[in-house]
Amino acid sequence: MGNPRDFIGGSKWNLDTPCLVIDQDVLEQNLQNMQAHLASFGKGLRPHAKTHKCSIIARQQMAAGAVGICVAKVSEAEVLVKAGLRGVLITSPVVTDQKIVALMECLFRDPDLMVVVDHPTNARMLNEAARKQGSRLSVLVDLDPGMGRTGVPFREGLALGQWIHSLPAMRLRGVQCYAGSVQHILNFEERKDASLGWMGQAAEVFRQFRQNGLPAEVFSGSGTGTYEIDCQVPELTDLQAGSYTLMDTEYLQIGCSRNPQKFEKFPPALTLLTAVISSNHPGYFTVDAGLKALYHHGGIPSVIHPQGLGLTYEWRGDEHGKVSLPAPGKRFEIGEILELVVSHCDPTVNLFDYFYVARGETVVDVWPIDLRGKCQ
């Protein structure tokens, strides 16, 4: 299989499959477009690295003007902090002893590290750990936008904020509210109503913080599906969009403000190359990317073909996919390479060790997916 870097300088069509390819021009455009859009509304971007799991891309996002980087897990934070990134926000509560030890090590390296809290006991544990280390830990109160995943109900946000503010080694900074359940609502107007409903309630808690003399510098939340919508919430300070970097078919099918049928602003920067390994039947053939290369969630991968042949992908188990032609005619030969847009980028990226990076059709770099497998 060789060293992936040996492919640099060659054509992406010669890469070993299945593999992930980033179109660097599209990625750069996506980073700039999101940054510019939010800046035009006076909002910050705190992009979520759970999508790309790559410290090189996180660094590019910071260089483009991001106010910090989000991660979901402490083990992801460890990699980013060791890679020199600062101002990392962990967007899920950190509650077990082992993880709190790891969190404190991250805090030692990154004094601007932040974490969300949704329970007074957790705040007390974190306070104790930070106090022992002689550090202060920045904290956001996690608010639950009706998902029942993490977060306190809105009506309990102020009380939890007051409790955290009373703890000497805790530095309360504000709130987080991520309405994940609304991000993929197909209809833009319905998504808008739903998101503004939840984010409006979170804004009310943020205002209560101010009225009660609590620190309220950060109100972080939102995602790719609601980036246009949530810019209308005056209190929101920064958006945590993640998928806009790479994109996937799940997001490409939702409507946006300009086009009810398609999410236009961010084209897919990520594709997966797969090879035809068997072609013995009229109308369809088998490729080498199945469930172990394409995460089975969120939709169906789409096949990009320069002649727009209307090819469709179907799951065919762990190792294979079935690609069908709308009408028998053109035959695909074994060894031909096809390009797919993945169905759900975050968990698909987590299946691979590196991205091949291409300018046009030429491989120009290889970036390790160094947060891969960091789910602890």
Ligand SMILES: Cc1ncc(COP(=O)(O)O)c(C=O)c1O
């Ligand atoms: C807390 C949090 N913030 C931000 C995001 C990024 O969302 P998206 O990929 O929809 O932009 C996620 C994704 O699951 C998340 O869990």
